[in-house]
Amino acid sequence: MTVMEQRGVYRPTPPPAWQLRTDPAPLLPDAEPYRVLGTEAAGKADEELLGRLYAQLVRGRRYNTQATALTKQGRLAVYPSSTGQEACEVAAALVLQDRDWLFPSYRDTLAAVARGLDPVQALTLLRGDWHTGYDPREHRIAPLCTPLATQLPHAVGLAHAARLKGDDVVALAMVGDGGTSEGDFHEALNFAAVWRAPVVFLVQNNGFAISVPLDKQTAAPSLAHKAVGYGMPGRLVDGNDAAAVHEVLSEAVSRAREGGGPTLVEAVTYRMEAHTNADDATRYRGDAEVEAWRDHDPILLLERELTERGLLDEDRTRAVRYDAEAMAADLRERMNRDPDLDPMDLFGHVYAEQTSQLREQAAQLRAELEASAEEGAEGAGGADGEESGR
Amino acid sequence: MSTVAAERAAKKAAKPATMAQALGRALRDSLAEDPTVHVLGEDVGVLGGVFRVTDGLTKEFGEDRCTDTPLAEAGILGTAVGMAMYGLRPVVEMQFDAFAYPAFEQLISHVARMRNRTQGAMPLPITVRVPYGGGIGGVEHHSDSSEAYYMATPGLHVVTPATVADAYGLLRASIASDDPVVFLEPKRLYWSKADWNPDAPQAVEPIGRAVVRRTGRSATLLTYGPSVPVCMEAAEAAVAEGWDLEVVDLRSLVPFDDETVAASVRRTGRAVVVHESNGFGGPGGEIAARVTERCFHHLEAPVLRVAGFDIPYPPPMLERHHLPGVDRILDAVARLQWEAGS
Numbered sequence: 001m002t003v004m005e006q007r008g009v010y011r012p013t014p015p016p017a018w019q020l021r022t023d024p025a026p027l028l029p030d031a032e033p034y035r036v037l038g039t040e041a042a043g044k045a046d047e048e049l050l051g052r053l054y055a056q057l058v059r060g061r062r063y064n065t066q067a068t069a070l071t072k073q074g075r076l077a078v079y080p081s082s083t084g085q086e087a088c089e090v091a092a093a094l095v096l097q098d099r100d101w102l103f104p105s106y107r108d109t110l111a112a113v114a115r116g117l118d119p120v121q122a123l124t125l126l127r128g129d130w131h132t133g134y135d136p137r138e139h140r141i142a143p144l145c146t147p148l149a150t151q152l153p154h155a156v157g158l159a160h161a162a163r164l165k166g167d168d169v170v171a172l173a174m175v176g177d178g179g180t181s182e183g184d185f186h187e188a189l190n191f192a193a194v195w196r197a198p199v200v201f202l203v204q205n206n207g208f209a210i211s212v213p214l215d216k217q218t219a220a221p222s223l224a225h226k227a228v229g230y231g232m233p234g235r236l237v238d239g240n241d242a243a244a245v246h247e248v249l250s251e252a253v254s255r256a257r258e259g260g261g262p263t264l265v266e267a268v269t270y271r272m273e274a275h276t277n278a279d280d281a282t283r284y285r286g287d288a289e290v291e292a293w294r295d296h297d298p299i300l301l302l303e304r305e306l307t308e309r310g311l312l313d314e315d316r317t318r319a320v321r322y323d324a325e326a327m328a329a330d331l332r333e334r335m336n337r338d339p340d341l342d343p344m345d346l347f348g349h350v351y352a353e354q355t356s357q358l359r360e361q362a363a364q365l366r367a368e369l370e371a372s373a374e375e376g377a378e379g380a381g382g383a384d385g386e387e388s389g390r
Numbered sequence: 391m392s393t394v395a396a397e398r399a400a401k402k403a404a405k406p407a408t409m410a411q412a413l414g415r416a417l418r419d420s421l422a423e424d425p426t427v428h429v430l431g432e433d434v435g436v437l438g439g440v441f442r443v444t445d446g447l448t449k450e451f452g453e454d455r456c457t458d459t460p461l462a463e464a465g466i467l468g469t470a471v472g473m474a475m476y477g478l479r480p481v482v483e484m485q486f487d488a489f490a491y492p493a494f495e496q497l498i499s500h501v502a503r504m505r506n507r508t509q510g511a512m513p514l515p516i517t518v519r520v521p522y523g524g525g526i527g528g529v530e531h532h533s534d535s536s537e538a539y540y541m542a543t544p545g546l547h548v549v550t551p552a553t554v555a556d557a558y559g560l561l562r563a564s565i566a567s568d569d570p571v572v573f574l575e576p577k578r579l580y581w582s583k584a585d586w587n588p589d590a591p592q593a594v595e596p597i598g599r600a601v602v603r604r605t606g607r608s609a610t611l612l613t614y615g616p617s618v619p620v621c622m623e624a625a626e627a628a629v630a631e632g633w634d635l636e637v638v639d640l641r642s643l644v645p646f647d648d649e650t651v652a653a654s655v656r657r658t659g660r661a662v663v664v665h666e667s668n669g670f671g672g673p674g675g676e677i678a679a680r681v682t683e684r685c686f687h688h689l690e691a692p693v694l695r696v697a698g699f700d701i702p703y704p705p706p707m708l709e710r711h712h713l714p715g716v717d718r719i720l721d722a723v724a725r726l727q728w729e730a731g732s
């Protein structure tokens with residue numbers, strides 16, 4: 001049977017015989033975000049996993065503060081921080097197998113880094129170096145996507161293609177709460193459900209789309225409820241509870257892998273920093289709100305759990321911090337070196353073969369560069385007099 | 391068999407085929423030859439597409455290779471991007487020119503840029519087939535000439551056939567291309583016929599080459615797609631006026647064949663660009679500028695344009711006033727400063 005034939009065919013029947021195509025009840029999300037830490041469910045959580053999550057959260061937080069610092073120093077053009085959202089970023093990376101694909105947005109460099117991508121490569125876009133600093137196929141990480149929600153149909157198409165080829169591959173696509181209002185969100189979820197594509201959609205509901213809060217974005221009971229309209233399950237999870245996010249995403253990934261189709265996961269979290277370094281969050285939210293979320297910080301929640309269970313001693317904490325510091329120091333050091341850019345690359349990858357028009361334009365730029373290099377060389381010789389003369 | 395004998399045999403087997411059939415055959419042969427080719431679109435399955443170009447493909451290759459998608463153009467192209475990222479070669483059908491607009495964001499922000507964005511690591515071999523142009527009595531949204539939008543986007547190839555043989559050859563080449571191609575199919579030529587032997591298809595030409603459809607010495611008509619037959623007719627009519635017109639069928643707007651175009655205009659010294667698309671901001675402005683830049687000293691007159699008016703596409707009962715016809719083309723030729731020149 002082909003992939004498409006597995007879907008069955010629906011034909012309308014006149015009203016008395018008409019019936020629902022699927023039972024909506026099992027698709028509905030829980031009434032409250034699912035939690036593990038601090039609940040009974042925590043007892044069943046794998047200790048090794050909790051430890052790994054903790055190390056990654058600490059590392060992730062350090063990555064966020066380092067990237068923010070580099071932005072202030074002018075080393076990054078812009079940085080949309082995922083501070084406060086590390087549980088989602090880290091869990092998204094850890095639930096995937098090596099062969100699976102991650103589709104991140106501009107806010108999700110941490111997910112890529114947690115998956116093992118070199119932070120310098122993850123940050124090329126935001127540094128203003130080159131749009132994508134890594135080979136997406138090598139890492140199974142799609143380019144960071146800036147036009148909101150447009151990466152979602154890519155994830156669906158890729159997962160569908162893998163299934164057509166008989167490959168056991170799942171795609172996990174990340175999007176923000178604001179992005180769920182985009183048409184591509186709708187189209188992607190609809191295609192995924194109709195094709196039963198092995199995709200997991202992770203919505204990080206961090207409260208804001210730049211300045212616009214969720215109630216101006218949707219009138220749905222929750223973003224997870226939107227799943228029902230597409231005929232896929234919606235899951236609502238506490239996005240700052242790393243264990244819960246990991247569990248819910250793992251289930252969704254397994255379901256996709258086993259042919260059960262897509263899942264929409266809404267993780268409720270909070271963007272602790274402004275939208276980016278260029279944003280002023282005081283214009284649209286108060287300190288009290290931000291402070292309230294500090295008590296629900298993802299690292300704090302996990303630390304509390306681990307400490308209560310005696311899984312976190314000083315040695316362990318120190319080792320984790322040391323690792324995070326080493327990563328940050330390395331990132332700082334490498335980002336403080338200027339990248340080596342070749343302007344001729346501008347023409348190298350527009351098409352497989354350069355058009356005659358691009359060849360002409362490349363020649364023009366090369367001539368300009370050579371002329372300015374010559375001028376520079378001449379200028380260097382007589383610089384003293386000339387410069388001071390101005 | 392000698393080439394001559396082979397050609398003669400092929401000619402013999404040729405019977406009238408329509409452009410739609412040649413396009414369908416190109417899809418079929420591509421699907422048969424390359425297992426990574428997938429056709430996607432609205433109604434492309436059982437129905438065979440609203441223009442029947444995909445007729446029989448689902449039956450022959452199955453639903454996984456020729457797929458009726460949900461009705462959402464951004465979704466179709468967006469999922470095609472993901473499929474191409476995974477190594478497939480999607481051929482997307484947009485039902486009509488104006489209904490390709492919902493897919494523009496995917497086309498412009500992703501399809502056109504992915505190779506560049508990834509420094510060559512992830513090219514997207516996607517063909518987007520778009521039936522375009524007027525002259526078929528279509529109501530609003532069914533007759534747009536949208537080529538200028540595509541031309542203005544670096545990273546896309548823009549190809550359009552005017553003959554049955556080219557419909558086959560250029561579509562095969564487009565599907566085989568590792569770059570995204572917007573393949574514009576002139577709707578009103580879908581049912582145009584030519585003797586064409588599907589079993590001995592013409593050589594698949596690399597895209598980016600214009601052809602001289604008619605040689606002439608007086609002036610060059612630069613045109614493409616649906617306007618090619620109109621220009622051919624105009625060239626025949628011009629004989630009576632004493633003009634021997636050359637007709638260049640551009641076939642590919644991107645890449646643009648400056649060489650063939652400039653060579654022709656240098657020979658004739660005069661040029662008129664003819665297209666259905668609106669004149670203002672249309673392809674003709676770019677083409678006229680390129681010709682002027684390259685052939686200034688050979689030109690006896692300014693390069694003129696015969697284009698659609700700068701109006702939203704008119705209702706079918708009025709479209710004949712909008713579309714460039716033989717008379718308008720000849721009027722333009724008459725304005726090429728014959729009295730002043732040689």
Ligand SMILES: Cc1ncc(C[n+]2csc(CCOP(=O)(O)OP(=O)(O)O)c2C)c(N)n1
Nearest residue numbers: 107146147148176177178179206208209210
């Ligand atoms: C199609 C599109 N429109 C507008 C923007 C500008 N923009 C960038 S981020 C953003 C807010 C997105 O909010 P959300 O989806 O909630 O994600 P978050 O930034 O909170 O992670 C906007 C409006 C964009 N990138 N893409």
